[in-house]
Amino acid sequence: MPMTLTQQTAPYTHWEYVHPESGDRLRVVPERGGIVTEWRCGDREVLYFDAKRYSDPTKSIRGGIPVLFPICGNLSGDVLPVNGIDYTLKQHGFARNLPWQLQLLDDQTGISLSLSDTDETRASYPFSFLIEMQVRPMAQALEIRTSILNRSEQVMPFSFGLHPYFNVSDLSQVELAGLNERCLNHLEMAETDTASQLGRFLDGVDFLCRPAGPVTLIDQANEGHLQLQHQEPMDLTVIWTEPPRPMVCVEPWTGPRQSLISGDRKLEIQPGDRHELSCRYAIS
Template sequence: MTFRQQSAPYAHWEFVHPSSGDRLRVVPERGGLVTEWLCNGREMLYLDRERFADPAKSLRGGIPVLFPICGNLPNDCLPLVSGDFTLKQHGFARDLPWQIALLADQSGVMLTLTDCADTRKAYPFGFRLQMEIRPLSAALEITITISNTSESESEPMPFSFGLHPYFNVSDLSSSAVEGLPGRCFNHLEMAEAETAAQLSRLAQGVDFLAHAAGPVTLVDEQAGTRLQLQHQEPMDLTVVWTDPPRAMVCLEPWTGPRQALISGDRRLALAQGESTTLSCRYSVI
């Protein structure tokens, strides 16, 4: 096992699994971003290195973290009992520096984010996010513990949580996603749609959400590989997003749809002192 800071090809922390040799590269200063996951000798994650090198540009790649919202809110406004707050698309977790440490059993890494003065301007709660990231045999397991650490009792802390991983594919035209239900919600038109019609447009660009009854599998027909997302309630919604001509597919587990904190649809909430745990696994099958 190795866990060390590296300077090339960019500044990051590297974790190498002691038995499999699978590797994680993580940049905690850039939103706790997992930038690379080498599994069985194959790099699973897509990363646009040019955009990554320019902090002024939004990231395209790795595994961004979405908290305390997934998607956006009307006029970026979060209405709470204590007032209205400006909270931008996908929240702030993907933009802030996290802390990183080796897990006690040395099976992976722990990333931690806590509230600060800047977060409380947009989201008036004390919180702690802890993500345990383990590269297992032919799999990546992520466990997230979310806690409301507010010092005084107020309204419950509402939130949604999601991951936005970018996965390499050989060619969008020879990629497929299996395990989705017949109907989905098209984010581009904000309307229900036929899932099959959306999947036929991966190479043209899609952004849709579906609630699958079981695992969802990304198939790279050209490479002959299958990557399965195994997720449990409440993080059992799946967003599929492509951004052609990039050779990647985002297969994202979310807890709630866009605007959940306003509509109440699958909105999660924690009272002062409460915690909850979420989990998902990506398996090469």
């Protein structure tokens, strides 16, 4: 591979991508869910990443950009019924736990990560698929484009989301702009007003907002802004904090929890067809 993509051993084993013009850097670990663990834009370390926790493979990862597929959130009893058969599918699906394939994009402007079905995935989600995700650092932004191919002979239902963790200076000095006025509080599974949740970052929040346009994370301590620019249908926004970690997750989802059961924003791909998804994070 060209020198824009190199394998590194410190501070943990990963692949490092450096944009040939801007010098912006990505770190990615394809073996552990295809996770992007670092996005350095200029002199700003954008993503939060708990390297100590990551070093213990028995623990879930806290940080980077985990990928959620074929569901976002959880299913009741972790059960996905398909054609009269119940399959066990854990929270957020399996994509964040499996090894992905990594390549440099032909024009060297970013990286490509891909994941296809295996015997293991078909045991919990009986479909054949190929996910190809292009991650591109751009001028003060990160663009993620995803293509999902249905290789099955039946219609394939799915949800897709990203779970990025963003560094903040102080949870008490964080604001969010652009969210829908109403939200679903995941901690109580009850609808409420979004303003009531925005004042609880230090207590820990987990809520979902329906589409209302771009969402901006404002770090008042350093006057930094990060804006999630959605593209339909990945235009739901989930906000999550886990105090005392100095981070806020601003997550684009295609469908809410239980989507594949309730039908609420459930996406389907016909046999042999593809579905394209994209979003962008811009910083200022």
